[in-house]
Amino acid sequence: MSSFATAEVCDAHASHLASGDLRALQPIFKIYGQCRAFSGPVVTLKVFEDNVLVREHLESKGEGRVLVIDGGGSMRCALVGGNLGQLAQNNGWVGIVVNGCIRDVDEINGCDIGVRALASHPQKSYKRGNGEKGVPVHIGGTLIHDGEWLYADSDGILVSKTELTEAEIFSKTHRGEREREEGKNGHSVMAHKRSTSTAVAGSASATVGGDSLLERIPENLLNEIFLKLEPETLSSLSSLACVSRTLQSSVNNVLSSFSSAFSLDPQTFDGIRRNLGNIQKITLDCLRLSDSSIRNLLGPDVEELILLKCSSLSCRFLSSIGRTCPNLSQLLLIEFRVLTLEFSGFIDKSSVFDLNFRGSLENCRSLESLKIKIRGGEINDYSFMLLGIYHLLPKTIKILKLQPSISLDTLVFFRTIPIPHTTFSQTLTQISLVLDTITDLLLHTITHSLPLLTDLDLKDQPSSDTSDDLSDLGIQSLIHCKNLTHLSLIRIRHHSSTSFKRTTDMGFFLLSEGCKQLESVRLSGFSKVSDAGFTSILNSCSNLKKFEIQNTHLLTDLTFQDVSKVPRVLEEVKLVSCNSITSEGVHEIASCSGLKILDLFGCKSVADSCLGNVSKLRLLTSLNLSGADVTDSGMVILGKIHAPITFLSLRGCKRVTDKGIGHLLSNGKIGNNLTSLDLGHMPGITDYSVGIVVDSCIGLxxxxxxxxxxxxxxxxxxxxxxxxxxxxxxxxxxxxxxxxxxxxxxxxxxxxxxxxxxxxxxxxxxxxxxxxxxxxxxxxxxxxxxxxxxxxxxxxxxxx
The missing domain is CATH 3.80.10.10 (Ribonuclease Inhibitor)
Structure with missing residues (x-):
């Protein structure tokens, strides 16, 4: 081809760019060699810090071709030097594109070829002869196949599935001739652009003054668009309200609630706050905000308040929220009435005594949900102030979550105050506590004091084994909760390896017979419970949707051997650090066609053989294979999955390499839906995999x-x-x-x-x-x- 310009090719072939028949590489390459522009059929080569195959190719006849070398983006050595550049010129290669480094830059710049590379590096590469020829390579954010055509000039690099003919390309020379011809005819290109712009502007202004097209857009569509905007763009929403009545209504709807998914800075937050009207729902990451910033946002209209990461807020301010927002309530049966506070336990101990919630809770007499979470620090440091909350709970409370809480204090309160006097006991349906120790007496007291309990979530973290630890008797007391549908008993193992050693299969037999209505079960640390106990829950609870077991080495494939024989409604299965689970067990679990979440974190005996069954789960949205013994071959199978997976974790899968990631994402099925991907702790992952991920996972x-x-x-x-x-x-x-x-x-x-x-x-x-x-x-x-x-x-x- 005598002349071409990549910019003109893009302008003339927008449809080819959209379809992928024509692709532009990301602008990450530097230009070397005498030929600033070159084109030709592609020869692909994949190597890593080894240029034996590079020399082998350049020693053959180039015949006007372009050698595309995927060097994994390595910046530690050079794959092409001056000798290879001269060799390419002598053998008729028109260009070399290197996803890596070159050296001998002055010599290469003297060669009559075109070279593109990421950078230059003085060190030479190894001579092992490893690599792959003629394979698809991911370079510059796109997949390049052997035999495709590459076009490179000063503006960038394009890859086309087929050769572009002279008639399909407007070169810069053609463009100049076209503009000069138009000038002769009195039709200046710039004049045409100016007249077009004026016409468009006039039309737009007329539309605003008359019957705006915006008024014809359904309001629910605008609401959906605004809800997807990033928080930093919210401050400009109110400026749109003057454009049309529809926009004004949509903006008001969106700004009636405010949610920040990340830490806003004070300036951005203040810009948003000034445009907010009568705010009703607030979810805010307060990490960088001060008391004054949030105080100006609160008001009598607030009905739902969730403040997270409140380390920069004073205890005095947190204690006064109820006086600032007395209406943390709303009409029954419409929505929750919520107050959630999360702050650091590593605060100034002298200010802890300011954290008195009496003033807040006494003013929130319609509160339905209260969650107070102190992260970090010792349980004994803060439990005394949370204990007082029991005495302040309004009679409307339905959901209570306290972290931390001392078992003895909680026990004393429930046992010393008669149930008729604890009005919240007749309304409380969900309770979540992070304790020092879960005991039989505590569990018995809670279940007998809260007759309407539907959700019970208890976590503990004892420093050592205790004589009054949870046993079968405590588990048996759960059968008194006739409405219990969600049960979570978790032993946290951050600093010790303690477990519920006094709980056996017998306790689980009693639980399965007395609580057949359970829909969700989360259990961790039950080291003495075997397959028999876990199987009894699976078989007895016909409405079970969520089944999560953690840190239990006695759980094996036998628990799931009959899962496929009975119809199940299971939607979520999590088997975390259950080392005895193998591919056979996963094969049975995958027979539950309604599964949406499958978590096999730390199940080291799970291998490729079960992935064929997993890939048939059509509703799966989350898959965690962290630490599993899967390989590149397994990724070929997983890559054929048709499920709408949005979360995938392969963390610690050490036998999965770049090649496996290529197999996983090559057909685009998983990549079309993935929003979160974990490839941590994988020694076989290089820049090549990251390039594949970026190219394939559109919505990541x-x-x-x-x-x-x-x-x-x-x-x-x-x-x-x-x-x-x-x-x-x-x-x-x-x-x-x-x-x-x-x-x-x-x-x-x-x-x-x-x-x-x-x-x-x-x-x-x-x-x-x-x-x-x-x-x-x-x-x-x-x-x-x-x-x-x-x-x-x-x-x-x-x-x-």
Whole structure:
């Protein structure tokens, strides 16, 4: 082809770009060689820090072809040097595209070929002869096949499924001739653009003054669009209200409730707050906000208030919320009446005594839901003030969650005050407590004091085994709850390996016979319960939808051997750290066609053989295979799944490599729905996999690649160019350099809300560097510690 321009090709073939027949590579390549523009059929090659196959290809006749080398984006050595550049020129290759580095730049710039590469590096590559020829390669955010056509010039690189003929391309020369011809005829292109713009502007202004097309848009459609807007754009919503009556109504509807999914900075928050009217529902991440910011938002119209991460708010303010929002209530049977507070236990101990909720709760006499959560610190430090809440609960309360709470204090209150005097006992249906120890007496007292109980959620964290620990007698007392549908008994194992050693199969037999109405069961730490006990619950509770077992080594495949013989309504199965579960058990579980969530975290004996059955689950939305013994071959099977999976975790699947990720996402079925993907702790993952993910997962919002040592700055740049990514975890990715810090600046990573960079070289920029990013992106949280994505359970331990 004598002349072409990639910009003109894009302009002339918008439909081909939309269909994928024509694709543009991301602008990550630098230009080398004498030929600024080149084109030809593609020859693909995949290697990693090894250029033996590169030389082998360039020693053959090029015949006008382009060698596309996927080097995994490695920035540690060069794949092409001056000798290979000269060899390519002599053998008739027109160009080389390297997803990696080159060296001998001056020599390559003297060769009559075109070269594109990520960077230059003085170190040569290894000589092992490893690699793959003629395979599809992911480079620059797109999949390139052997035999396709590549077009490169100063504007960028295009890949076409077929060769573009002269007639299909407007070159820059053709464009100049066309403009000169139009000038002769008195039809200047710029004049035409100006006249078109004027006409459009006039039409728009006339429309606003007359019958606006906006008035014809259904209001429910506008509401749906506004609800999907990011919080930082909410401040501009009210300015739209003057455009049309429909917009004004929709804006008012959206701004009647406010929810922030991440930590807003004060400036952004104040900009939003000024445009809010009579706000009724508030869910707010308060990590960066002060008392005054939130006080100005609260008012008598607030009916639902959820304040999370309140570490920067004073105890005095938290205690006065009820006086600020006396109407934390609303009409019965419409919605919950909610107050939720979550704050850090690592606060100034001298201010703890200001945290007195009497003033708040006495003013909230229609409160239906109260949740107070103190994260971190010792249970004994704060339980005394939560104990007083029992005495202040209004008679309307239905849902109560307290963290932490001392077992003895809770027991004393329920046992010393008669039930008729505890008015909330006649309304409370859901209770959730985080305790020091769950005992038989506590469970017996709660179940006899709350006759309407439907949801019971108890967690404890004893420092050692106790003589009054939960036993079969305590489990038996649950049969007095005739309305119980949701049961959760969890022993947390953060610092000790204690378990419910006094609870056996007999207790579970009694539970299954007395509570057949159970719909959800969550159990953790029952080390003495075997398959017989768990099977009795599965078989007796015909309405069971959620079944979660954690840290139980006696649970085996036998529990599920008859699952396929009886129709089930199971929608969620979680078997966390149940090491005795194998592929056979998962095979049986997959017979439940209604499954939506399957969590096999830590089930090390689960392998590829069960993935065929899992892939047949048509309703599955969440799949966790963390730590499973699956391989690249299993990814081929999983890649054929038709279920609308939005969450997938392969964390710690050490036998899955780049090749497996390619198989998983190559057909686009999973990638079309995935919003959250965890590839952490996988040594076989490199920049190549990240490129595949970016190219295939259109709606990806959250990506975890922590402890992936071969991930480099190339991955960060590719992620930064992808729109829509909100949370990225690159903790302990040792391949990242200090230069990665520059990628956090605009315009890359548009919309990013959270990034974890702990144990990477990026933190070497220090506070001054982070302050610079914070000024540019005040709503971005940069976590330099080891928190999981979002710092949901870790923010209380550190400062950002």
């Amino acid at each position: 919002v959250e990506l975890c690649i922590r402890n992936c040592f071969h991930v480099t700055n190339v991955s960060m740049k590719v992620l930064g160019l992808k729109g829509g990514i909100r949370r990225v975890d690159v903790y302990n990715c040792s391949g990242l350099t200090v230069g990665c810090f520059e990628l956090l600046k605009k315009p890359l990573f548009r919309g990013l809300q959270w990034i974890g960079i702990g144990k990477t070289r990026v933190i070497c920029v220090g506070d001054d560097g982070f302050d610079e990013i914070h000024r540019e992106r005040p709503w971005l949280t940069i976590c330099a510690d080891g928190c999981e994505v979002g710092c949901h359970d870790g923010w209380q331990f550190h400062k950002f």
